Amino acid sequence: MSGQSIISATDLSVHYPIGGGLFTAKQYVRAVDAVNLEIPQGSFFGLVGESGSGKTTLGRAFLRATPITRGSVSYSDGEVDYQLVDLRKNDLKEYRKRAQLIFQDPYAALSPRMTVRDIIAEPIEVMNITTTREQTDERVREIADKCRLNLEHLRRFPHAFSGGQRQRISIARALVSNPRFVVADESVAALDVSIQADILNLLKQLQHELGLTYLFISHDLSVVAHICDHVAVMYLGRLVESAPTRTLFSAPRHPYTKALLSAIPSLDPDQRGQAQKLEGEIPSPTNPPPGCKFQTRCRFAMDRCRQEEPKLEKTDSEHEVACHRWKELADQIL
């Protein structure tokens, strides 16, 4: 990948223990398993996959919001470098200013008892970024203005606002500490289409104005296709494919990516029933299948896929895929 990476993950795994009572053996949910990923600075990086694929956990691991079981993640924005696994308390505080999260549900993310001004100001007050109330107010007004919030509204409570306005408040709160890296986890999924477009445009505009790098987590491939410049596809805790958006959508290599793309309902009523049927559902991450994680649902699975797990390999300079058969399947439409 060209340019410098703001996040580099090497062999990153996040396993959650479950069970482990007096009589039952401890099991692990392998939410993220041996992921290698680099996010170039200044990119709008998309992460897609079905529910249960581990995309949210991966995003949280990058924010050090979940314990990392194995592997390493380094953060480097040109000013500071951190190894996220062994971050000391003071460094973690500093890292929180630089890496932030925008949530999915703007109705749940905002406290109903705080005014919009207090909601946006809370992070900088907690982080001691400003010293006086005047400074805080100025910073709040500045970021609220950037997020196209009406300054008159700062004194109101969140219940007075619609979904789109609330999501703008959420974004302002995430950006008030002037972060470099922002994880947007399903940030437009709860919004109506007419408002979704507005928030997407705002995120893009803020990226240019503030020099942000986004990790944009979404299950909606058409949104990702429009806004992201690079996309990674996850399945059952693994990265199965990663490529520049255009390449991924025009020449997907992994059978799972192909199936996902064909499952998007086409807006054209004359193109019905062209979806490639993906049988069954994503297996449980406590007991993943051996070999390739996708083999249970893959039409092209053969003996090798059931025994040996494919590694992520480069198909060209920026396109990576984890499939034993990608070369021979490259010319197959679906």
Next chain:
Amino acid sequence: MTLLKVDNLTLQFDTDEGRITAVEDVTFAVNAGEVLGIVGESGSGKSVTAKALMKLNPENAVYGAGTRITLRLDDQSVDVLSLKKGIDMQIVRGGAVSMIFQEPMASFAPAITIGAQMVEQLVLHKKISAKEATDIAIEMLDRVGISDAVQRFKQYAFELSGGMRQRAMIAMALSTRPKLLIADEPTTALDVTIQAQVIDLMKDLVADFDMGIIFITHDLGVIAQTADQVAVMYLGKIVEQGSVRDVIKHPAHPYTRGLLNALPKLDDLEAALTPVPGDIPSPLERPAGCVFHTRCAAAQPRCSESIPEMTTHGDNHIAACFVTAEAHNARAGVE
């Protein structure tokens, strides 16, 4: 054959803050073997409309004077609104009409097995023995593509995955062989791959059972893939209606056009996403005149004064807009 005819459905709710109009003057019909899509954003009144068809609205609901909901069963017409609660409504609810909802987990009782719930409603509505009902239920589970139906029959809702649960929900809704199925956002909580499976299943079932389906969703892509006819709702009104091809390829109402422009399209990644400006107004502050004029780029002074009537934009294609109606008539005049 027309299964259901809804004329001038107006529905208001008495609340502490006054009387709220949720649905206003909505007219549509559903034919057997046909899927009618109702599309709209949150607050458009699509779910309230669906519930009104089965009189499932709460106590404070007030139906407008001109409202008529007529259901055709075999050779007789039933006026749904005149039916009394309880025994009368049973021919409609669960018998002739079934409904499936967005969140299948909320529609199954958590402490009763899937099978017991299916049998209970079959015995109640079809007046058959529990043994017969069990056979029908298992056959139906098998029909919707649930493997190992005998085993699943004995399981609880929490033991099934999301896609399985939605299939079980569909099996339950269809086991009484309804004439009309109302599906309220049946695929919204599902992943795209599972959504594609469920959409396929529903299409097969329409063909097999010759049912009418009302398919409610906010997703125009899902509508394009499933519906024959589509009605676009905004703030409790149908603003455009027609065949799915006409409405999606030649939208006549500015709101429909706005929705389509706001939608990310996979075949044109360069296209800018254009939001519909502003937010949907609160139902307490319904705009006068055309309900959409506060967000409409083409709005003229008269749009805030008088309510546009439905006008024809082609064969069986109608929309309620002064501006596009004039443009259409001008074009028609030239030709």
